[in-house]
Amino acid sequence: MDKLMAFLGQVIGExxxxxxxxxxxxxxxxxxxxxxxxAGPITSTELAEKTRTSERYVREWLNAQAAGGFVTYDPATKRYELPPEQAMALADEDSPAFVGGAFELATATLKATPHIEEVFKSGAGFGWHEHDAGVPTGCERFFRPGYNANLVSTWLPALDGVEEKLRVGATVADVGCGLGASSRLMADAYPRSHVTGFDYHQESIELARQKARAAGLSDRLKFEVALAQSFPGSGYDLVTMFDCLHDMGDPVG
Structure with missing residues (x-):
C-alpha cells in the first residue's frame, strides 16, 4: 500500500x-x-488592466501560479508578485534561463498524440513537418537563449582556428537550421563571412528568411530548402549542426 500511495503521489504531481x-x-x-x-506586488485587477484581459480569468491563473510556486501571494493585500528569478526564466526572452519556448514546444508536441498512436501500430515514421506549427517556433524560442549565451562567446572559440577564419571571411553551412537562430548569430558576429542555413522544412525556411531580412543580414545570410544528405555547395570552411541530428531519420548513416 505504501508503494501504491507513493506512486499515486507521483502521478498527481505529473x-x-x-x-x-x-x-x-x-x-x-x-x-x-x-x-x-x-512591477512589484500587483492585484489581479491591475494585471488584467495592464494586459487587457479578463480579471476573473487572470485571478484564477494567478492563484494557480501561486500554488505552483511561480508567483508569490500575500493574502493580507491580495497581491501577487513575480520574483526576479522566475522573471528571468519566464519573462526575459534574452535571458539564458528563459524557458517559455520549452512549454510552447511541449504543448505543441502533445497535439501529435493521435498521429503517434497510429505510427505505433504501423511502424511508420513521423516527420518534423507533420508536427503542429508551435513545435518549430517553440523549439527556436527554447534553444535561442542558449545559443545567444554560448555560440559566439564559447562554442566557436573552442574550435581551433575557426574563429579567426570567420573573422577574415569564411563560408558556413548551418545544416538543420530550423528558423535560423544559430545562423543569424554567426552572420551577425562575423560580417565578413557568408552563412547559408539549410533545412528540409519549407515553413521553417520561410520564417528564417523573414527573420534575416528583419535583422538586416540578407547580404551575408541566406536560407535554402535542402536535405542534410544533399545540401548544395562545397568547400565550406565550417559546417554546423545544432540540436537537429537526433531528429533525422538516419542519424548514424
Whole structure:
C-alpha cells in the first residue's frame, strides 16, 4: 500500500505539471509574465488592466501560479508578485534561463498524440513537418537563449582556428537550421563571412528568411530548402549542426 500511495503521489504531481504547462503557455502568449516582471506586488485587477484581459480569468491563473510556486501571494493585500528569478526564466526572452519556448514546444508536441498512436501500430515514421506549427517556433524560442549565451562567446572559440577564419571571411553551412537562430548569430558576429542555413522544412525556411531580412543580414545570410544528405555547395570552411541530428531519420548513416 505504501508503494501504491507513493506512486499515486507521483502521478498527481505529473498531472499537475501537465495541466500547468498550458497555463504557462497562456501566461507567455498573453504577456502576463512580462507585465508582472519588475512591477512589484500587483492585484489581479491591475494585471488584467495592464494586459487587457479578463480579471476573473487572470485571478484564477494567478492563484494557480501561486500554488505552483511561480508567483508569490500575500493574502493580507491580495497581491501577487513575480520574483526576479522566475522573471528571468519566464519573462526575459534574452535571458539564458528563459524557458517559455520549452512549454510552447511541449504543448505543441502533445497535439501529435493521435498521429503517434497510429505510427505505433504501423511502424511508420513521423516527420518534423507533420508536427503542429508551435513545435518549430517553440523549439527556436527554447534553444535561442542558449545559443545567444554560448555560440559566439564559447562554442566557436573552442574550435581551433575557426574563429579567426570567420573573422577574415569564411563560408558556413548551418545544416538543420530550423528558423535560423544559430545562423543569424554567426552572420551577425562575423560580417565578413557568408552563412547559408539549410533545412528540409519549407515553413521553417520561410520564417528564417523573414527573420534575416528583419535583422538586416540578407547580404551575408541566406536560407535554402535542402536535405542534410544533399545540401548544395562545397568547400565550406565550417559546417554546423545544432540540436537537429537526433531528429533525422538516419542519424548514424
Amino acid at each position: 498531472l499537475g505539471a501537465t495541466v500547468n504547462a498550458g497555463l504557462i503557455v497562456i501566461g507567455d502568449r498573453l504577456g502576463l509574465y512580462k507585465a508582472m516582471a519588475g
